[in-house]
Amino acid sequence: MKLRGRRMVQLALALVALVLVVVLGAFFGWASSISYTRTATVTVAPERDDSAVAGAPYRTRAAVIMIGFDGPQDAGPVAERLSRTRGGPASDYRDVTITPQGDGSLAVTVVDPDKDDAISIANDAAQAYADLFNETSTGPAGYVLRAEVSSLAS
Secondary structure, X not given: OHHHHHHHHHHHHHHHHHHHHHHHHHHHHHHHOOOEEEEEEEEEEEEEOHHHHOOOOOOOXXXXXXXXXXXXXXXXXXXXXXXXXXOOOHHHXXXXXXXXXXXXXXXXXXXXXXHHHHHHHHHHHXXXXXXXXXXXXXXXXXXXXXXXXXXXXX
């Protein structure tokens, strides 16, 4: 009889350990799937450029999509710039999305498992986009569209 009681205790402990392993595994699996989405905003606004009228290079653009982008979702040039400024391969920054908004601004969005990294990468990506846009010559002459980060991710 004593052997049977001991066996029941061992089975109960094994069952408790198994349930604990399953519960902890589910918790850590869920915790590792948490991600943070952060968005910074780049605004593109016209700016008068008298040097453009005199025939100097100009940067004017009817659309907010920069030359070198296949479309608003292509963040390749931004990822390349981020790899140079932040370090690491450009593929680390391929999750950056750039989406035109109806008001002439762009949403630069990042999804990352670390909240602080999501904020930092979104802000750096927005600045990289603005810099790339401002370095790109476009037309027609007489007006300059200037990009600037108008809202930081937080």
